[in-house]
Amino acid sequence: MNFFNRAFLNIKGKMGRTILLTLVLSAILLFVLAGIIIQNAATSAVNSAKKSSGATVTLSANRDNAFKKMRQQKSKSKTPTLNLASVNIKTAEKIGKSKYVKNYNITSSTTANAKSFDAIETSSNNQMSNPMGGKSGSSSSSQGDLSISGVSSTDQVSSFTSDTSKITSGRGIKASDAGTKNVVIEKDLAKQNSISVGDTVTIKSTSKKVYKLKVVGIYKTSSTTSQSSGMMGQSDPANTIYSSYTLANSLKGTSATAESVAYTINNPAKASTFIKDAKKSINTSKLALSKDDSTYQALLTPLNNVKSFARKIVLLVSVAGTIILTLIVILMIRERRYEIGVLLSLGEKRWKVIAQFFVEMAMIMVVSIAIAGFGGKFVGDAVGKQLVSQETSTTSVATSNNSNGQGQMNNGGQPGGNNQQSPGGSNSSSPQSTSSTQQLKNLSTNISVVSLIQLAAFGLGIILLAIMIGSIGILRLQPKKILIS
Amino acid sequence: MLTTKNLEYWYDHKENKLFNNANLEFAEGKLYAIIGSSGSGKTTFLSLLAGLDKPSAGAIEYQGVPLSKIGLTNYRNKNVSMVFQSYNLFNYMSALENVLTAMAITKAKHANDKEYVFKMLSNIGIDQEMAKKKVTHLSGGQQQRVAIARTMCCDARLVVADEPTGNLDEQNTREVLNLFKDLAHKQKKCVILVTHEPEVASLCDQIIELKNKKFSIV
Structure with missing residues (x-):
């Protein structure tokens, strides 16, 4: 496992580059995490809406x-x-x-x-x-x-x-x-x-x-x-x-x-x-x-919108992050071609050279996840609140329209007589929708262990892809060509 | 120890061969110099001996076994060690770490690796304080010594060096050449240098000249 040691020495030896990579990776992971926590929050809100809005x-x-x-x-x-x-x-x-x-x-x-x-x-x-x-x-x-x-x-x-x-x-x-x-x-x-x-x-x-x-x-x-x-x-x-x-x-x-x-x-x-x-x-x-089920439906639409938006954030940031990271890794590997040449001339296996780069990035990612973990909560909260406030106003309009429609129906249906709907039925949309809107406003954007595991898996995927793409150009060459060029 | 049989190499067209039917033998305990004009193909020949590239025709045998059978990665890992003109050390590591890393890759084992490396570096004029410094803080001569120490600490029997004194002054050149002599004569390794400096070549045991696509022993 010499490549672990080499990776550590590289991280330590090139501190400037390490800090730069950490910042770039943190920025990418920050937005991915924000997307993940909003998505998870929306999913759990949908599930709880199913239970509570009824x-x-x-x-x-x-x-x-x-x-x-x-x-x-x-x-x-x-x-x-x-x-x-x-x-x-x-x-x-x-x-x-x-x-x-x-x-x-x-x-x-x-x-x-x-x-x-x-x-x-x-x-x-x-x-x-x-x-x-x-x-x-x-x-x-x-x-x-x-x-x-x-x-x-x-x-x-x-x-x-x-x-x-x-x-x-x-x-x-x-x-x-x-x-x-x-x-x-x-x-x-x-x-x-x-x-x-x-x-x-x-x-x-x-x-x-x-x-x-x-x-x-x-x-x-x-x-x-x-x-x-x-x-x-x-x-x-x-x-x-x-x-x-x-x-x-x-x-x-x-x-x-x-x-x-x-x-x-x-x-x-x-x-x-x-x-x-x-x-x-x-x-x-x-x-x-x-x-x-107007309350449920009214709640479901904005939650699904939030969820879909969060999914798009994750997707966009992942694609953009992979592209940015791949370009950085390509530049990094090109800069280190002599090092690769020397490693290969010493008889190091190609997969171990790739593994070294991967471990380096993974080590940086651990720090980046911690940074993203701190920042992601704030970004997630801010983006989540913005999304929710937009969606809540839409929901309120939709719900109030529904309520008015029902009210007219009930009042017009049986003048002076007993309400057709039960006391729990005729006025049901108002209190329920109030609590549901509250529920939407309280969209929980907390960072869970699951979110961090998802983020780590995501980060590892992005890193792996970036390193694979970045390494192809160099690692297919014979060491002589790397060293001579 | 190392034999080339009808070795040929060309880049794009067979007509433009760098050398023809190279049949040479290299023995343990000897220091060889390969000389020739710039662009004659000395470095390419050396890279074939080091297993960095495959010949276009012919074969290279290490202790009677063709390199194609040994496998180039395996051959480089266990049997050959290289010294470059530009040292090619890992610039983010100290001298000590450079040597230890090479030993770890080639799986060279000694009783106490760290102490052994300190001793070897000390033998070639790199003290402990210097050994702990990043190699970028060392002079060119010191870096080349570290590169040589790397080959000394690895257990490879064959050492190939491409213009190892190209960037050094006269005094450092002499000292580095003495180290190569020690590798050949004391450690009984086969050392092959490529140089364009006649003074360097003259200090070697045998000089092989590459001229007009042919090798000849001078």
Whole structure:
């Protein structure tokens, strides 16, 4: 292994050239590392986006068909009525057993009137949120002053997952609350009526039936709009009471059905496959499955752009680096042709001469990797932030467009009625997209051991290629020709 | 020890041969001088003897075995050592490192390599302090001594030198020639010098002249 010793002596003996090569190689590796860490960060962000941004598929009435039928009735001069089909719980549960489903939330909403306590009245809100001009908060017979959101579990409701609402005492609604009269009420409502966890309150359904409810939890919401905004009465978000969907059904006078079921898909990319499978279990003329993976898609595009840009950086820097390094190595080898000639005249094998050059460059590379390791973090951060800020603004525009579109759909779809989507469904895009945008902004450009190993492999590849190309001209010659020329 | 048989060499065309049917024998323990005018082909002939190039025709045998059989790299590594006019030392190494590197490549083994090299360098007038200096800090005469020390420390039996005194003054020339004489007469190596200086050639045991593409013993 004499060539190791020669390489070391050369590195030590020609310090000026060594420093110059170290700087050149550091610059090349710095940009390669920046590219690698951005690429890795984008890849892991895509993977985490798959997990966290999620996708929901909502099973609910086929509104298009229902409206079509209503229009047909109108043309036949019948009194038009909009009949929206309900989801059978057993069918929903069967679909929920799919391997693509992480969890699901059965939702059924209705309104009721407060009996043993007073609902919160907001005068300015009343006027704004009551397009019909009626007095909100009044105990109207058809619409109650409380919004009852029947769910399987409050943990799966988007306002809770996005921290817009938080349980402050007691607990949330759980699947085990099905069939009970347990409820979770808002903190302001509880405070106004001096209600605490464990208390019993009474409400009156729109069909005048009185229900005794047990308060199992109190939540605080920072939302300024009601889940059922646009409806008479329960416009203040504090008037939303969460219960099991079974209680909401009882209040409505139905059973074993739900308005909608929101399935959270464990891999957003599989949402379409899930819909295809689920359609086999439902009557598609009455029920429809709608996919909401807009957050995932909105996040995926910029991340893929960042990833693709980083890949291009790596590719460009590698090609440019190999060219620069090859030229330097060619010049270096030409300058050292006598040395090569003497080595060959001493009977040194050609591969060992190449190995000496390789070891020299590899030794320089070790120092360069360390320098690139320090600098790469800053370059990666700077380039990553720039890329992300560009992509985030694009995403925000795209997401806000999506949200507006959905909002219009929801508001226009069922005026004054219960939201078609669950409380976790209708407003799902906003909180999720906020967290996803946050996730994009927090693109982690940390240098890992894997990144450094990738960089070393890359560096060795570039060096090997440069030395092979640079050595061809000299090493194919006979030593005499090298020494004489 | 070394024999050339009908050795011929040409660059591009066979008609332009540098030399014809060279049949020469070189023995151990002798110092040879090859003389001739500039461009006559002395250095090319020497490079063939050193295994740096292949002859266009004929053969060279080392101890009865053709070089083509031994393999040129193997031959250069084990049997021959070269001294150049421009010394051709590794300029990023010290004198000591230059000799040790050559020994490592040729796998020349001695009880204590470093001590052995210091002793050999000391014998030819390079003290320890000088031996540790980069060769670029030594004079031309000192560098040529280091180059000769390199051949002394390697175990090759054949030493070929191309104009080894070409860059040296009279005193250094004499001293370097004495070293070559020692290599031949004391270490019993076969030493072949190429020179264009008659004074240098006159100090050798045998003079071979290359004239009109023919070798003749003077």
